[in-house]
Amino acid sequence: MSDNTSVALRLPAPRPAQQSAAAYLRHGQTPFFRLPMADFDRPGAAPYAGADAVLLGVPYDGGVTYQPGARLAPYHVRRTSAFVQPFHTFHEIDVFGALAAIDGGNVAIPPFEPEIVRHLVQTEVSRVLAAGATPFLVGGDHSILLPALRAIAARHGPVAVVHVDAHLDTSDGEVWGNDFHHGTPLRHALEEGLVEHGQLHQIAIRASVGSPDDASFGRRFGARVHPLDEVAALGVDAIAAEVRRAVGLRNVYVTFDVDAIDPAFAPGTGTPVPGGLTSREAIALLRGLAGINLVGMDLVEVAPSLDHADVTCHLAAHLLYEGLALAALRMA
Ligand code: MN
Ligand code: MN
Secondary structure: OOOOOOOOOOOOOOOOOOOOHHHHHHHOOOOHHHOOEOOOOOOOOOOOOOOOEEEEEOOOOOOOOOOOOHHHHHHHHHHHHOOOOOEEOOOOEEHHHHOOEEEEEEOOOOOOOHHHHHHHHHHHHHHHHHOOOEEEEEOOOHHHHHHHHHHHHHHHOOEEEEEEOOOOOOOOOOOOOOOOOOOOHHHHHHHOOOEEEEEEEEEEEOOOOOOOOOOHHHHHOOOEEEEHHHHHHHOHHHHHHHHHHHHOOOEEEEEEEHHHEOOOOOOOOOOOOOOOEOHHHHHHHHHOOOOOEEEEEEEEOOOHHHOOOOHHHHHHHHHHHHHHHHHHHHHO
């Protein structure tokens, strides 16, 4: 008996929502989630026209204080996101059928010019919003949150922010002599009025801090902190339900720092803090936010060079998929 040589990959007719797995295997490269790429040659400079959601890679880690590497995340998360299929079995929705999502490519930035990076990220997110689409940023380090939120607030006004992180990210320039880095985006966002008072929800916080009053800055703006201990005691479903009640019908931006998750589940990150969320809790947390009015999301601080077996990159792809599902639920 010879092997069955008649077996061939089925190559179905191209579908607009998501490229088939076989087509991806054939050419070996993928946009995020095998989605169509934005058409940058489209006349009228409207590459995002008709999209409900645009994924943007931001290959930048010039805001990192210790271990760099997050600039390579967009490339690796594209690769691992190819594994994700359209049908979401928990929400029972065809995510890419309900949501016209595309890959907007990477924001093309000079990685050594932080101010220009902020300008270009804000400009690109503004373009996505102007097209009526929801931006999903794949970092990059957490400093990219500030320009993203500037664009979001310019369009929507101050929003509610769900911030999942081991760190508060409201530090100042005291330590480094520069207060634009990945430990400060929320300080600027609060000071600039990009976040509605009382609508910063910080979840899974647990890192050691420089002084006992590190959380006092956020408190002045009514920030609500759900430390990891509280999440562990009450469970992620209860935390998600509380956040959902608190944000109500507001526009919500979700900023997800992968170091919120335990390094055992997400080792590929620059400032790991032991004792974090499990992958399952992180996914359940996002699922528990179903019904919120999501106006944007980022997934930041994935550092592929520190990863093992793509664990963190696979998780990042799935967390983004959960965010896309939240947006898809709004379309259904
Ligand atoms: Mn962090
Ligand atoms: Mn962070």
